[in-house]
Amino acid sequence: MLTLLPRLLHQTKNHHFLRRCCSQRPLPVLTLFTKDPCPLCDEAKEVLEPYKHKFVLQEVDISLPENSVWHDRYKYDIPVFHLNGQFLMMHRVNTNILEKGLAKAERQTTQ
Template identity: 75%
Template sequence: MHFLHRVNLRQSSKSVLEFLLRRMSTISKDLPVLTLFTKDSCTLCDEAKEALEPYRHRFALQEVDITVPENSVWYERYKYDIPVFHLNGQFLMMHKVNFNILEKRLTKLEEELNRNT
């Protein structure tokens, strides 16, 4: 899924992320959104997605192809660093999956959700 292609390029990166999160909120109200900034033929990205499989029940995965012209903001920011991950619109990690960071942030979000329900 590539929702960013509908966003005006003149929008700030913050508003692009807000748009992305609003779109993802219609998919799952309870799961955090893990955004993967990727491109076609990215072996590291494929490896990262495979490594994330055991966690897939804990987040909604959103992939953003940085090579799509409408995503030039992300291309300029991450062209040398993919895969890059954001969790609920905030930078989480890059280059490979860091399970310690992922587990810590997911657990924190789950605890916050449980407190608020």
């Protein structure tokens, strides 16, 4: 496989796609603090759909007893998003903030 990869990359027109999907780089983790029901969270997940290949989505239900710290912090602000454990945005998905955060996360993994 490793010996075939350079040839495949050379032969394909979409070598950037192959490099990304065969990469050993882990995807950043986008954490969504949510609860059920949460119509704004559902709306946010729809906005995230075109970006889903760029991150791993982890949902944290703040209404569960084990997540009481997050409930106390975010009960009036969900949806809230963290990227790789750092606060990113709340209330609605801002695609500009998301794209900048994902680009920064990608730069950090390539260094």
